[in-house]
Structure formats: C-alpha cells, structure tokens
Amino acid sequence: MNLYTFARGLVKSILSPLYRIEVKGLEHFPKDGGVLLCANHIDNLDPPVVGISAPRPVSFMAKEELFNVPVLGKLLPDLRAFPVKRGMSDREALRKGLKVLKQGDVLGLFPEGTRSKTGQIGKGLAGAGFFALRSEAYVVPCAIIGPYKPFRKLKVVFGPPIPMDSIREERLNAEKTTEIIMKHIEDLIHANQ
Template structure:
C-alpha cells in the first residue's frame, strides 16, 4: 500500500465514525481518463472528505503557505497535493494541473477559491473553466452538503460528467465554462438539500 492509500484509509477510519456519510453518485465517476473534479467549499475538511469518497486518487491544489509548515510540507506531496498561489494566477500550478489532466489523472478543485460559510454557492474563479478547456478531461461536479457536526448526516454527491468537447470546439471562454460548472454544482445542491425531501 502506497502512502496515499495508507493516508486515505487513516482519514476514513477517523472521519467515518464521526459523520453519517451518504455518498451519492459514485457510479457517475469515469473509471479512467482525465477528470476535473469541481466541488463547493464549506469546510476545511472538504479536501479529505472528497479524497476518501472519490473512487480514484485526487490531486488537489493547496495554498502555497501550507507547504511551508514543518509537518505538512513533507506530507502534502505524498497525498498528491501541489502548491498554488492565491487567485489561480500561478502559472506553474496551472501547468501542473493541465498536465495531470492530460495524463489521465483526477484533479480536485474548489472553484470558489476559499471556504464559503454562507450556505449559498459563491462565484467560481475562471481558472476552473481554463483547466476544463485545456486539460482534455471531463468535469465531474460535486456537492458537499453539511453541516460538519458530530453524528449528523453529511452528503457527498457526485454528478454526471460534463463533456467539455462542445465548449472546446466553439472556443468558449473560461468564464462561461466556469459558470456552467457552477450551475451543475448548484443543481446537485438543490436536488439533494435536506429541505427538498421527495
């Protein structure tokens, strides 16, 4: 077992007894090929929560400051995290993400850029659309529906992949594609919110 899967097992063991996790839509996740996994961001535990529920290993962008911390700087690269400067203007991080997608891997992204505790989905950075267009990958929208409270139900919902080819063919702008991605995340939030009982 490599370090990534060891860490995934460790985190899963720690979080599973704490939260009543419902994982929905894993069958939508492509078994191979590049995937840009885009989720809303409500808590600092979102990256490990997505990491342990995703059917495939996820490469996450993490803010550059974390890689300067004594313990984390050794662990983060081993769990497939790579540094990014705030605001998605870091060219090295952009290249890294695009290359991972072209290599058929999964890149995890929180398009809002930071945690949003308002309960509503914020505006997404155009970087999400940039990766989706350049990375030769499909986009899988994801919705995390809390709250992160002990023994409360927590949903992680994976939507159907969004085919990016039509947008690439007509040379759509990253901002437009980001809006499409955010709309899909919003649909998942609306459909699976506990207030919308069917």
C-alpha cells in the same frame, strides 16, 4: 502501501463514522482517463472528505503557505497535493494541474477558491474553466451538502460528467465555462438536499 493509500484509509476510518458520510453518484465517476473534479467549498475538511469519497486518488492544489508548515509541508506532495500561490495567476500550478489531467489522473478543485461562510454557493474563479477547456478531461461536478456536525449526515454527491463538447464548440471563455460548472454543482445541491 504508499502514504496516500494509508492516509486515505486512516482518514476514512475517522471521518466517515464521525460525519456519517453518505456518498452518492459513484456510478457517474469515470473509471479511467483524466477527471477534473469540481466541488463547492464549505469547510476546511472538504479536501479530505472529497478525497476519501472519490473512487480514484485525487490530486489537489493547496495554498502555498501549507507547504511551509513543519512536517505537513513534507507530507503534502506524498498526499498528491501541490502548491498554488493565492491571489495571482500561478503559471506553475496551472502547468502542474494540466499535467495531472493529461496523465489521466484526477484533479480536485474548489472553483470558488475559498470557503463559503454562509454555505451558499459563491462565484467560481476562471481556473476551473481553464482546466476544463485546456484538457480533454471529463469534468465531474461534486456537491458537498453539510453541515459538518458530528453524527449528523454529510452528503457527497457526484454528478454525471458535464458535456464539454458543445462548450468547446461554442468557444466559450474560461469564466463562462466556470459559470456552467458552478450551475451544475448548484443543481446537484438542490436535487439532494
């Protein structure tokens, strides 16, 4: 058993009962092929919660500073995380993200780039649109509906893949594509509150 599988099982055994996590929409999640999984961002626990809720292993970009934290920094690569420099265009992180998708794996992203302090969905960054347009991956919206309060229900909802063919045909840019992705996430939140 690898570290990812072990950690996923351990984290699930703690977080699922603590936050009474309800997962919906698993039938929408592609069984194979590259998946760009885009979720809203409301709490520091979002990455592990999405990771234990998704039916397939998920790779996440993590802020570069976390890789300098003793012990954690050594574990992150085995937990499928890779570093991204915040506040600038990080070509290496973009290359690594595309590689994950082209290998047919799942890349998890929080397009807002930072947590929403209000719980309201914020503006997404162009990175999500970049990955969606530059790969052949399925783009799956995901809504995390809180709050993160012990023993109160937390929902993780996966929506159907966003039809990317028409977006690619219209030659929309990365910003516009991210807006469409964010709208799908917002619609999922409203439909499941």
